[in-house]
Amino acid sequence: MSAILSLVREDLREFAGYSSARRAGVTGNVWLNANESAWRNPADAGLGANRYPDPQPAALRARLGELYGVRAEQVLVGRGSDEAIDLLVRALCVPGRDAVVISPPVFGMYAVSARLQGAPLVEVPLRDTEAGFASDLNAMADAAVSNGAKLVFVCSPANPTGQAIPPADLLALARRLAGRCLVVVDEAYGEYSDQPSVAGFIDQQPNLAVLRTLSKAHALAAARIGCLLAAPELVAVLRNCQAPYPLPSPCVQLALAGLSEPALVQTRSRVITVRAERERLQHELPGVPGVRRVYASQGNYILVRFDDAGAAFARLLAAGVVVRDMRASPQLGDALRISVGSPAENDAMLAALRAGRAAA
Template sequence: MSITLLARKQVQALTPYQSARRIGGQGHIWLNANEAAECGTYELDCTRLNRYPECQPPQVVNAYAAYAGVSPEQLLVTRGGDEGIELLIRTFCEPGQDNIVICSPTYGMYAISAETNGVGIIDVPLNAKRQPDVDAIIDKLDNTKLIFLCSPNNPTGDLVDSSDLCRLLDAARDRALVVVDEAYIEFCPEFSQARLLADYPQLVIIRTLSKAFGLAGLRCGFTLATPEVIGLLLKVIPPYPIPEPVAQIAAQALNEQGLALMHTRVAEINQLKHTLGEHLRAHPQVQDVFAANGNYLLVRFSQGAALFARMAKAGIILRDFANRPGLADCIRITIGTQTEMDAVLEVLQQEQ
């Protein structure tokens, strides 16, 4: 008998999330994972590595709570935003009974985490304006516990409309949690929905240090919610989720100097993004440049597969989204350094 047959049926049938690292590629310019081009320099004190770490390191909790404008009781530190997603599903969804709602095209880990845990997935695609179809979502609230909205949305870059979000929150009161994934919000902080936490106990916000803070390799994320929700998640989270070195580096990233570095990085990325967008919109092979709210641009080319292949031949690894609903010929370009953006534009110019 194959060992595979001993695994849960959901796991046997599961197709794992195709992360940038799993997809791989051959090249020297990596613009496929929405990573920062650099991470900064940090110090590490190894004298406490013989001790188990704090479940919720206070130096990180307090620093991020102050940064996000919430109380420490409203915050959970997790192993990246992905663990926050997983914990919400495991805490609130009964396997084989409850559902989550996603709005494709969007971040793939919402569905993967639900599948892994035997939870149903209801896909309510984005509407023609690439916004969540609030009326259609409200119609699906029966047996739904979690609604995942990504803002800015990965990969399209669109922001959730606040008035629509409030309408959905009102409808979901006492029925479901609405989770707004703000992994990229530092690139447009004025559009954060965290200000609604005080009025809507069913709202949850996901954050991370992976993008604007340049610490994707650290795997440090945050869940913002009411103390009641945080208390429930603390029942499910493993006893030692945040390694001591992670806590030390995260605390440094959140101090005054670290925050200043992040803001400088964001300003540079936003400027490079603006310049790249202008060049792309003027290119004859570009049909559409999607919303520019993250550290990436999703671009529809007249011949996306050919463009992707030309970039790969030049050693530039991008992310192809042509197999996602409504994204034929669409390529996502992470904003890298000036030199890397120049390399992208050079390949584009070769075909003019």
């Protein structure tokens, strides 16, 4: 048994999952094996939605592999990164026994998936330093070992705090936990970061996995397509735990079109714009009355502390500007997370903060 399979729940290592009609791999001209309608819906304009989709579209896996620098067999596609997070927790963690380690404040789905699985949640809080928030990877490794964790989730760039972690540090964490734990690096905002991806090290370090999504830089949030990049053995296990038809055909077609070379040229241009706007906001926001601290960010968002975050949130909302209220998150009782929008949207946000404060 491979080291990575030893991390999977014992009862799921040989689990075959549901054998859907499309997983059989047969081909033909007359399809009578899936109890589908032989006719298209009247509203179906050439999509062929009367037929079930491919559970793991080969063309999409291949394209994502090219995009992220891995082999197609290392790619599991699903309904956003959220599905991959849920699959990992369900497949690796025995309820009540195998823990999940996170560093709050951080993306909430790690804790939600652990709670739903009954997996113990171990929290190693981020440190708020003069340079910004920072992960204590040594403490996370210690916590994983002492609590019998099967999963460590590390978000880089981190949501909502913005910091990114050097690949060498992430690799050191994975090496220390080899044979004990899977280190999952969430790179949902990787396109905006100065730090390179760690996906290329999966062969070298099989207990390393990476989450990516088309929802952010690729502007396909409504298509709900994300992927896990991992050792092929783990991808195979998770595929058997996945719902039979996770990706609607129209979404797959949209994703493939959105990953074409012409589309990628525009995406890269927009990423450059977002990064420039992020720098502008990080320069201008500290001068806005009522802003206490602006954190450096490697994502397409900025975490901001206010003298009165509730009042700032209300002023923005009154002007039609919606930001994320972070006050319920640990260590962020005075903070809002502001996504970096278009130049015009960012101007509107700044104007609302300045006008509202002046009026007060």
